[in-house]
Amino acid sequence: MIIVQKYDIAIIGGGVLGTTISYWLSTLYDLKICLIEKEHDVALHSSTRNSGVIHYPFYIDPKKKKNFARAAFLSHDMWKVLANENNIPWVQGGTIEIALDEEQHKTLEKYMVLGKENGLTEEDISILDSNELKQKEPNLNCHSGLYCTKEGSTNYGLLTKAVSELSKKNGTNFLLKHNVKHVEETSKETNIIFSDNSSLTANFVINCAGGNSLDVAKKFRLLKDYSDLHFRGEYWVADSNIANLVKTNIYTVPRYPEFPFLDPHWIKRASGETEIGPNAVPVDSPEAYDSFVTDIPTTLSKITDIVTGSTKKLLLNTDFISLISKEFLSSISKSAMVERVKKFIPAIKPEDFPKRGTAGIRTPVISPEGSFVSEMIEIEGKNSFHIVNYNTPGATGAPAYSAFVVKKLQEKGILKQPKNQKDSIWDFNKIIEQD
Numbered sequence: 328m329i330i331v332q333k334y335d336i337a338i339i340g341g342g343v344l345g346t347t348i349s350y351w352l353s354t355l356y357d358l359k360i361c362l363i364e365k366e367h368d369v370a371l372h373s374s375t376r377n378s379g380v381i382h383y384p385f386y387i388d389p390k391k392k393k394n395f396a397r398a399a400f401l402s403h404d405m406w407k408v409l410a411n412e413n414n415i416p417w418v419q420g421g422t423i424e425i426a427l428d429e430e431q432h433k434t435l436e437k438y439m440v441l442g443k444e445n446g447l448t449e450e451d452i453s454i455l456d457s458n459e460l461k462q463k464e465p466n467l468n469c470h471s472g473l474y475c476t477k478e479g480s481t482n483y484g485l486l487t488k489a490v491s492e493l494s495k496k497n498g499t500n501f502l503l504k505h506n507v508k509h510v511e512e513t514s515k516e517t518n519i520i521f522s523d524n525s526s527l528t529a530n531f532v533i534n535c536a537g538g539n540s541l542d543v544a545k546k547f548r549l550l551k552d553y554s555d556l557h558f559r560g561e562y563w564v565a566d567s568n569i570a571n572l573v574k575t576n577i578y579t580v581p582r583y584p585e586f587p588f589l590d591p592h593w594i595k596r597a598s599g600e601t602e603i604g605p606n607a608v609p610v611d612s613p614e615a616y617d618s619f620v621t622d623i624p625t626t627l628s629k630i631t632d633i634v635t636g637s638t639k640k641l642l643l644n645t646d647f648i649s650l651i652s653k654e655f656l657s658s659i660s661k662s663a664m665v666e667r668v669k670k671f672i673p674a675i676k677p678e679d680f681p682k683r684g685t686a687g688i689r690t691p692v693i694s695p696e697g698s699f700v701s702e703m704i705e706i707e708g709k710n711s712f713h714i715v716n717y718n719t720p721g722a723t724g725a726p727a728y729s730a731f732v733v734k735k736l737q738e739k740g741i742l743k744q745p746k747n748q749k750d751s752i753w754d755f756n757k758i759i760e761q762d
């Protein structure tokens with residue numbers, strides 16, 4: 328007789344989001360919880376393959392991205408505590424967001440206002456003119472810059488791993504190498520079927536499947552008019568001779584704020600290395616790290632999705648098409664990527680970047696109207712809750728945002744009010760009262 332495992336809550340996806348949600352649930356409740364991950368370990372996709380920047384929300388409009396802004400603001404110190412306890416690198420070297428001309432400078436002034444709306448103080452952010460910047464970073468060439476002292480770098484893969492260990496200690500069952508293929512919903516529970524045809528049942532499912540989260544939501548017959556695109560972000564690692572030419576993270580004001588990618592940045596990694604990137608090259612799947620296409624069925628399925636889904640409206644946007652062709656060029660040609668950074672660090676040359684860094688893939692979601700969705704999408708199914716479009720700065724914001732998710736499930740009556748919280752590195756009540 329086959330015994331089907333039964334859980335109170337099953338979380339699909341062992342990235343930073345699913346793992347932090349599992350941690351909160353396991354500190355607050357004595358429920359039978361599992362986290363389902365198709366890989367042999369947690370955080371093998373976006374949650375490790377990212378820029379590693381600890382963001383602080385000076386550039387996020389709280390009217391459009393309230394959850395991302397609030398979560399990044401509150402999570403900063405939460406991650407810092409965990410990093411210190413586990414000897415995970417935490418380098419608070421700051422970021423300078425630069426303007427190349429007067430027009431872009433106006434965006435920095437707007438960011439000062441947004442930053443204050445998000446709770447940042449004058450100690451956290453200030454605008455520096457070109458002379459002040461020359462003193463701070465002599466090799467940086469720009470009109471002006473917004474200096475955020477609280478930004479820096481860490482390793483979100485290691486942080487996620489540390490959270491998973493805490494969650495395991497609380498009793499969460501991490502089901503690794505379990506790839507969700509199908510789901511069957513009844514009025515009371517969900518049967519989750521894996522690619523090896525094994526299965527389990529859960530009273531409630533939380534979908535945190537990152538680049539696959541829209542596909543997983545569609546298995547629950549949700550968000551059928553939405554589609555997504557996958558953009559590979561590639562990096563080049565600077566030779567140690569030039570790695571300290573500029574000592575701060577450098578970001579530029581986005582030229583196309585309606586699209587969810589930026590010009591390549593100058594990134595100071597927590598490991599001590601310096602990289603430039605990421606660009607945004609369209610690929611056919613959330614895991615196409617080394618080629619443009621995965622295999623014929625995946626490519627055909629993505630093309631069908633584009634031709635029949637909401638993406639096709641986006642493809643009529645000429646700005647978008649021109650941007651994408653430049654991003655393609657920067658993938659094929661290292662010089663093209665370096666040229667973009669040379670605009671603000673003129674001393675660099677293509678030969679200063681001898682090897683590629685670790686690429687990551689962003690999966691922005693496109694609304695039925697054909698535009699990129701700015702905030703994460705939260706949607707409830709019959710016995711499930713789905714978080715889709717959980718993009719940057721999602722790694723920064725995960726500990727606080729996952730507490731907001733648990734609070735929402737409590738408000739909906741899906742979870743009871745917890746009696747108390749087990750011994751925990753973070754205080755649930757303190758976080759949710761600031762939501």
Ligand SMILES: Cc1cc2nc3c(=O)[nH]c(=O)nc-3n(C[C@H](O)[C@H](O)[C@H](O)COP(=O)(O)OP(=O)(O)OC[C@H]3O[C@@H](n4cnc5c(N)ncnc54)[C@H](O)[C@@H]3O)c2cc1C
Pocket residue numbers: 339340341342343344345363364365366369370371372373374375376377378379380381382505506507508535536537538539540543560605686687688689717718719720721722723724
């Ligand atoms: C290039 C790049 C740069 C970024 N830079 C930053 C940055 O500097 N700072 C920042 O804060 N954020 C950054 N981000 C964003 C951040 O990395 C993401 O928001 C965050 O990691 C998303 O976490 P997640 O848990 O939702 O997804 P993921 O980490 O992708 O986790 C989803 C998990 O679900 C699993 N899964 C998927 N489908 C299934 C299935 N069918 N069955 C079982 N398991 C499944 C996957 O294997 C994966 O482990 C960046 C992202 C990218 C791609």
